[in-house]
Amino acid sequence: MFNFGCSDCKPSDPATSTVKVDLKDLASGPEAERLEQEQVQTQQQAEAQQFQEKEASEVLRQAERQAAARQAANMLKRPWRLSGISEAAAAEDEQERRQLEQECLESENAVATFLKLHGFTGVSSCKRIDSCSTFPLHKAAEAGDDKMVSLLCRAGANPTQKNSWGKTPAQVAQKSDKIGSHFKVLFVLATPDDAAPYTGQVHAGGA
DSSP states (O other): OOOOOOTOOOOOOOTTOOOOOHHHHHHHHHHHHHHHHHHHHHHHHHHHHHHHHHHHHHHHHHHHHHHHHHHHHHHHHHHHHHHHHHHHHHHHHHHEEEEEEOOHHHHHHHHHHHHHTTOBTTTOOEEEEEEEEOOOHHHHHHHHHHHHHHHHTTTTTTTOOOOOOOOSSHHHHHHHHHHHTHHHHHHHOOOOGGGOOOOOOOOBTTT
């Protein structure tokens, strides 16, 4: 008789035997569509997260490049780092420079206002009234305005300029002097070289 038995084959154990089952094979209809949508959403979320991480990384690199550029620009603005000048001294020099710039701007504005108020077009311009001519420096000297006389000299006005009467600003101030009222004006006009020029020609419309 033939023996169809197999000594190497063993009956399967229901407790330990496993079978791989694809849930998609078990699902059908709406359930299959739901599973597919969940997979698509999961994939989209993963792609979106990767994109955000890439964008964040690019923003960080750009910020680092900008910071490096600003640092390089600051180094160029601070030559004291290369010349050995202390930071405190450099800061003091910068403050003095800004103060001088502010003073120059205020001086230019004051001169421009004076010229416009009295009908002059520039610090050396001539203004004719009837048959007489005068200049900004003569006007300021006559008024006893020593500060404006100094500003006009610094702006380039000629202290030896004569008006139509052949008078210099100093002579006009002397004539208008009342018990030393024009002393400061005369002192400024006597030492015009002490007023170092701060700018070019100033016009009535502004610097």
